[in-house]
Amino acid sequence: MKRLLPLLLIASAMLLSGCAIEPWVKPYERAALADEVMSNDRNPLVDDYMDHVREVREGSRGATGAAGGGCGCN
Amino acid sequence: MRYLTLSRHSFCIAFVFLMFGLLNEAHAGVLPEDRADALYHRYDGGGEIVGGWSATFRKKIGENVDFNGSYDVDMVSSASIDVVTAASPYKEKRQQYSAGFQYLHGKTTYGVSGLKSSEPDYLSNNISYSIKEDMFGDLTTVTLGFTRGRDHVRQHVVDKATHTDTFSDKFLEFGNEVTPRADRRNYRVGVTQILTKKLIATVNYESQAMQGFLRSPYRRVRYGDANSTSISYQSELYPHTRTSNAIGLESRYYLSYRASIKIGYRYYTDTWGINSHTGDVQYVHPFGENWLSEWSLRYYTQKKASFYSDLFPYADAQNFLARDRELSTMSDYSFHFGLERKWKFTQKVFVKASFFYDRIQYDFKDFRNNLNSKLAPANQPLYKYGSNVFMLQGSLGF
Numbered sequence: 001m002k003r004l005l006p007l008l009l010i011a012s013a014m015l016l017s018g019c020a021i022e023p024w025v026k027p028y029e030r031a032a033l034a035d036e037v038m039s040n041d042r043n044p045l046v047d048d049y050m051d052h053v054r055e056v057r058e059g060s061r062g063a064t065g066a067a068g069g070g071c072g073c074n
Numbered sequence: 075m076r077y078l079t080l081s082r083h084s085f086c087i088a089f090v091f092l093m094f095g096l097l098n099e100a101h102a103g104v105l106p107e108d109r110a111d112a113l114y115h116r117y118d119g120g121g122e123i124v125g126g127w128s129a130t131f132r133k134k135i136g137e138n139v140d141f142n143g144s145y146d147v148d149m150v151s152s153a154s155i156d157v158v159t160a161a162s163p164y165k166e167k168r169q170q171y172s173a174g175f176q177y178l179h180g181k182t183t184y185g186v187s188g189l190k191s192s193e194p195d196y197l198s199n200n201i202s203y204s205i206k207e208d209m210f211g212d213l214t215t216v217t218l219g220f221t222r223g224r225d226h227v228r229q230h231v232v233d234k235a236t237h238t239d240t241f242s243d244k245f246l247e248f249g250n251e252v253t254p255r256a257d258r259r260n261y262r263v264g265v266t267q268i269l270t271k272k273l274i275a276t277v278n279y280e281s282q283a284m285q286g287f288l289r290s291p292y293r294r295v296r297y298g299d300a301n302s303t304s305i306s307y308q309s310e311l312y313p314h315t316r317t318s319n320a321i322g323l324e325s326r327y328y329l330s331y332r333a334s335i336k337i338g339y340r341y342y343t344d345t346w347g348i349n350s351h352t353g354d355v356q357y358v359h360p361f362g363e364n365w366l367s368e369w370s371l372r373y374y375t376q377k378k379a380s381f382y383s384d385l386f387p388y389a390d391a392q393n394f395l396a397r398d399r400e401l402s403t404m405s406d407y408s409f410h411f412g413l414e415r416k417w418k419f420t421q422k423v424f425v426k427a428s429f430f431y432d433r434i435q436y437d438f439k440d441f442r443n444n445l446n447s448k449l450a451p452a453n454q455p456l457y458k459y460g461s462n463v464f465m466l467q468g469s470l471g472f
Contacts, residue, residue, distance in 0.1 A: 022211070023210060023211025023212065023213045023268075024213070025213060025268050025270065025271055027211075027212065029271050030268070030271070032271055032272050032328040033268060033271070033272070033274055033328065035328065035332065035334075036366070037328070037332060037333055037334040037358045037359075037360060037366070038274065038326055038328055038334050040276070040324075040326065040336075042414075043111075043412075043414075043428060043430075043467065043469075044111075044130070045111045045113045045128055045130050045144075045467065046113060046412075046428070046430055046465055046467060048128075049113065049115050049128060049465065050410075050432065050463070053117060053432075053434075053463060054374075056400075057400060057406075057436070058350070058374060058376065058400060058404075058406070059348045059350065059376050059379065059400045059401050059404075060318075060320065060340075060342035060344075060348065060350040060352070060374075060376060061282070061318070061320070061342075062260070062262075062280035062281075062282055062318065062320040062342070063262075063278040063279060063280040063320035063321055063322035063340055063342070064278070064322060064340070
């Protein structure tokens, strides 16, 4: 297993670097993903305000996506 | 040792391959389109009315830099259960300003922003940094973020002799004066992944470390016999540190008749003993080219902080004492509806008018309604209330 680990790491890296060249969803296949009905930040001001409403009345906060990953589909 | 050497080599190779993969990205990323929004909002529930408005703008300078700013003002008129039972109803204004910029270099977007929030008895200054990278053929977006915030807490005191308003930041705990400041550090990691032509998923992780004066100077805990109406009060006493971790997962799927459905879940835990689960589902449905509606349901439940109690048996019963209903065992569920009308003039230029409504119902499992002081705590009903939130928004794309 110890000897396999470096090989697995190299294989993973090759696969990942390969993904950069050959994405399995091509840019011209992302029309549905780019549609505004798929957007998570269509109304950022409303999302920020509702996050604030919840944060001051609940004991939890964070990881709501307000400062999260975004989307690489545009 | 041989294993370690091999591992180091393989890590170096992996790093080179990864960098090779990243550098192979031929075309650059893009910054968000120029946009301005104005929002009127009103919250009404639990004796609290908060009305106000917000405005924000984002403007690109060339293709690689954009500037953004926002302003928010709230007028708070509060007669909440805490305020009515411990102090006098009040009105106050909170203002918040933020400004920032983003710089795009290749596939990487660097962001810096500052935020200042002020109300008569609470000041907060924050600075945020973020790095966003599109990778693997733009299938994956990784965002790293860090926010540092510093707060200054004061207590509004009315001088009964002169009827003038004063503010104090001298607080005593265990007989010693404590600094009225708090320090916050937030660390964020987000990964958005395109999974199929119609499915996208996001994982967000956020850790927050807080240190300093973390309680309200106004709120009190109560102690005494649960079957007696003779109840005494003392100030809350909180730990001076709090570390929290939250992980959120959400996934959005495109429905073939041009609509989308989103499912989200968040788990939260902190060193005060609070654990919470949040689940939500959203459906977005357009009508024709110009109208769009959104419908959401959200459920939230949490376990109380370890030092929370609705009623303590006697004074100084614990090292730390809280009767803040946000720290109690509670749940809430909400319904959200939104309707948008868009007028598109060119690919970029549009005007949009939107209306949103949220109904939120809060249920507390160990926080009793003590508005009727003639009832002994054991006979007081558990507290619950509903809130209505209305929002009207105007947006301009340019």
